[in-house]
Each structure stands twice: as C-alpha cells, then as structure tokens.
Amino acid sequence: MSPSITQITPTQPAPFDGAALRRTADDLWEAVSCGDEHAAYGVVLDAHDAGADHEALLLDVIGAVQRRVGQEWADNRMSVAREHAATAINDRVIAALSVRHMPSPTGKRRGRVTVACVDGEWHALPARLLAEVLRLRGWHVDYLGAQVPTAHLIGHVHRTGPDHVALSSSLATRLPTAHATVTACQAIGVPVLAGGAAFGTDGRYARLLGADAWAPDARAAADLLALRPPTRPLTGHQPIEDLPHLADQEYTMVSRDSGRLVRAALAGLEERFPAMRSYTEQQRQHTAEDLGHIVDFLAVALYTDCDRLFTDFLTWTAGILTARSVPAASLPPALEVLGTQLTDFPRASRLLDHALQALNDPDVPAARSGSGVSR
Template sequence: MSTRTGTPDATRTTGLAATRRQLWEALEARDEPAATAVVLGAHDAGIGAEDLLLDVIGPVQAGIGAAWAAGRVGVAQEHAATAIQERAVAALAHRTAHGSGPRPETGGAPRRVTVACVDGEWHALPARLLAEVLRGRGFLVDYLGAHVPTPHLIAHLHQTGTDVVALSASLPVRLPTAHAAVTAVQAIGLPVLVGGAAFGPDGRHARLLGADGWAPDARAAARLLAAGPPRPDADRAAAGGLPHLADQEYTLVTRARTQLVRQVLQGLGEAVPATASYTERQWERTAEDLAHIVDFLGASLYTDDAGLFTGFVTWTAGILRARGVPGDALAAALDLLADAQHDFPRARAHLAAGRRALVRVPAPPAPGPLS
C-alpha cells in the first residue's frame, strides 16, 4: 500500500475534505464508477492510501450512518452506499497490493494477523479498513469478513500460521458472542486484539471480557501490533469471570425475548392511543424496535453496565423522533418492560436508568459532506 502522505498539512487537510465531499456526492447519486474515481484520483494526486481509508472512506461511512439515523436515507440506500464503499476499498487495495509499506518489527518477516467480525456482526467495513491498513504496513493478513461463527474461526486458525487475532464488533449486542470468541481463541494459545464501537470508547468492555488488547482505531491497532503480540495484563484471568451473571438475569431475559416483545406490543395498544391508527407495517417496525430494546437490555445485563442500555435508549429516541413516532411510545415500552421484570432487580434498575435518560435525548445528527 502506498505511503505517500502528499503536501504539507494545511493542503493535505483541504484535499481530504474535498475528497470526502466528492465521495459523499457520488454515494448520494449511487454512482459506483464516480466513487471509485474519486478515491483513485485522490491517490493519484498524492493522498496516501491509509489516509484515504481512514480519513475519507471511514468518516464518510460514519456520515452515511448518521444520515440513516436521522431518517434522511433508507435502509436500501444505506446498504447501496456501503456496498459502493466496499468496492472502492477493493479497487484501492488492488492498486496498492504491491506497495512498499513499512515493515513491522518482527525479526524480518511480517507477522500474520487474522481479522474477522464476531459471530452475528454484519458491519464489516471497519474490519476491512483495519485489514487494509495492516497490509499496507507490511503484515500478512487473513481477512475473514462479516459474521464469522466461532467454531469456523477456530478451524481456520488451526489451519494457518496466525500469530494474533483481531476481532471487530460494532454493536454491543454482540458482546456475549465476542466473549465466546475471545475465550475460544485464547484457549488455543493465541492472543486477541479487539476493537469496534461495541467495546466502548475507552475499551471498558474489552477489559471486562478478558481480551489481550484493545485499540480505539485502526492506526492504534497497527501501532500496537507492530510492537509485538498484545500481552494480557495481570488482571485478565479475573476480568473474564463476570460473576454478576450468576443471577441468571441475562439468560432468562434473552430466552424470554419473543414473549416480552409480544407482551409489550399488546400493552402499547392500550398505553399509547396514537397506536390505534398504526398500519401493519408500523406494527412490524414497532416489534423490531422492541426486539432491539430487549437485545440491548440483555447486553447491558451481560456486562452489568446500565450506561450501555441508556446510550441505546437515547439513540433510539432520536431515531423514533425522526420517524415521527409519538414521544410517549418509547417511555411506555420501557415501563411495560419494567412491569414484566418484577423478579429481576438488575433489569429493572437498567430500565429505570433508561427511562430517566429519555429527558436528555439529543437532536438527530444532520448528514452532509464532512469537512
């Protein structure tokens, strides 16, 4: 991968901003050739491949997510834009496959890293960006993509000479499966580096689950791996215990997911008069929203982190407001869920925290070209 860094900082910053705007416009038009031309043209103009991956494609992808969250693009348009971005990454990677990136300090031979998304995680672009950054820095990379079941990951590792595994998870609801993957990989003697929004902005959930290392972004991950395989700290053995799971609230709540969704749906019909005019499609979306709420409640119980749940609740409130959903519907849903959790004190405490957080719901983010 090319290591060109272009012109001085001010000109470079201006060039990155212009490239982000051009890429955004191409994605809005669903114009794959134009999007690829923007990326490759910027590379021709002297912007380094790593900068394009992390300072152009990555931020634009975040903008796509913000646009979806604000209700300004639909799911199909978001998926189309993401697919175009992935193909632009592939075009850049093909061009720079034989670049002269700096080699990591591994005694003369690049270290082999397996990069994968945990089971159930379909947001693969962050992991792909990491894989390409590592390749550009001289690592040998096995990129396995989205949704890699743990048994298949372990089978792959047995067949390869991997030195370290990098696991990605964007959604906190994947933390239980991430924990299983971390434990399984460590059981065969390999260290695990984790990253992604699921692990928290400070990596708190990575430490909780006993990962050997955590990185907030791809550049940090590359620097960490160049220094050698991540080493567990002295507290790792204790970190993976999760003694709070002994109360079985996580297991019981997740097993009752379908029943809870059905129960809350029935209650909403009485608690929120506006639902009387809901169409069948609106009820389907409401059921989907409730299932996500239960999933995030389960994740917060697994980690014993009520903040994980309140963060999701406030985010959901902004999404629902963008859709024009009555403001009292989410509060009513949380109340109904709390009523159904009378035997689960931790679940009730997390639901109460989410209910209190609704008064601090931020305005939906405004999408647009990123400068």
C-alpha cells in the same frame, strides 16, 4: 557538433495535505451519496495517482465518508437502501485501491493477523479498512469478512497459526458472542485485539470481556500491533470469571424469554393506548421490532451489568425516532410495561429505572432532537 540535449525534470505532484484530503472526501461523498460508482473510483484513484497517501485515502477519505453515511442515515437524510448502496460502493473502491499496493509474495512480513467480524455482525467495512491498513504496513492478513461463526474462526486459527486475532463488532448486542470468541481464541494461546463501536468508545466492554487489547480505530490498532503487540499465555481462563454477576441468571432468563416479553409488552401497550388496536399489520410489526430491540439491549446490558449501555441505546433511539417524526415519548411507556413483566429481576428493574430517568431528563440532547449517535 552534436546536437544539444534538453534534460526534462519530471514535475513532482504537489503534497497531498489535510485540506486536499478533505476535498477528496467531499468529492467521494458526492459520488457515493448519489450512487455513482464510477465517479467514486475516479475520485479515489485520481487522488492516489496525484500523490495522496494510501493509508490516508483509506482512513481519512473512505473511512470519513462511511462515518458520514451512518450519520446521514441516523438523521433520516438517507434511506436504508441508499446507505447500503453507498457502503457497497465504498467497499468496491477499497478493493480497487488495494490493487495499487499488492504485497510481494516473497517480501518479508511483520507477522500474521486474522481479521474477522463477530458472528452476527454484518457491518464489515471497519474490519476491511483495518485489514487493508495492516497489509500496507507489512503484515500477512487473513481477512474473513462479516459474520464469522466462532467455531469456523477457531478452525481457521488452528490451520493458519496467526500471531493475533483482530475482532470487530459494531453492534453491542453481539457482545456475548464476542466474549465467547475472545475466550475461544485465548484458550488456544492467540491474543485478541478488539475494536468497533460495540466495545465502547473507550474500550470498556473490550476490557470487561477480557480482550488482550483494544484500539479505537484502524490506525491506532496498527500502531499498537507494531509497538506494543499483546501476548497471551495459555491459561484455564473461563468466561464466568470475567462476569460473576451472570450467576443470578437474569441475562439467561431475559434472553431466553425475549419473545414472550415482546408479546406481553405489545399487549400492555394496547391496554394503555387503545388506538394501537387499529394499527395495520405493518405498524404492529414495526412496534414489535422496536420492542424486540429494546429487549435485546436490555439482555446485553444484563450480560455486562452496565446501566450506561442500555441508557445510551435508549437515548440514541429517542433521537432516531425524533428524526423520523415519531414522538420519543412513546419509549417510557414501553419501558414501564416491560418493568411490570420483570418485577422479580432486580438488575433488570434497575436498568429500566435508570433508562426512564434519562429519557425523562430534559437535558438529554438525543431525546429532544434528531442528532442520534450512529452505531
């Protein structure tokens, strides 16, 4: 009699539901927040081996942890160095995870997408997540990373012929450069999908600058490209057609004279607050940098002709300063001094006045607490 054979059915891993993903995100946060790269690998790769969805790990675990990193920095619970270290770990974990899903070189693809950050934009992780999600969904992806000069991006597009360009930016001060990049891609017939915090939580700046499509996050962007891919006919479109208010030259003059405006504002603040004259060189440098950021955002608000962009930045800055035990009351005098330098600029004066009203509004939460909005 032949021996009986016992058939063993492999145990299937339990479904990785939302609660399991949240626990994984908590574990990843514990690893990256203390700089433990090896633990971070283990958390994500073990979850993948246990059956967690690859895309969910990218967006609902790594992406969620990265948003928490930004919020912790904004609330002054994480230094710049720790924030950079955490971001670098997340980036390497994405790379390790991507090895688990290498597309077949002979497999059929949906099409080709170039994913790039606007020139001057160093926050590359959102674009990296989008690139990985698109690869998972069957696209041929050229991921160009952070800070891609427009001329080099266009050269790449000419050589590779993508169906779409996905353009990412987190910093609103990069919007003028993004506008030029969008227009350059469209001029050669390639539609542009814009994404990232710079384009607004509702995509208003993407629409303003003439992008062919906008998506709030990587999952929505991938869905849009699959279901309603944007198209772009060849046209003689010019950027000034999008923003006729630029004809008044206020943006050009403020951006060109930004250095002089910062120096004049610093001198004006010293006259109002003589104690500033005893500042250390480092304190003066920090004050000048803060004024420089204000002028940069004033310039981009002039470019877009959007009061909300400048006001949101100032109220967010008030929250950031408060979280760092710097009185937010230091902001209105800075705006007032800048106003004395821009009396002949009606749009700039309007932007400064609206921002002052917002900062003086006791109901503005960011001006009263450290709960600033992460950018």
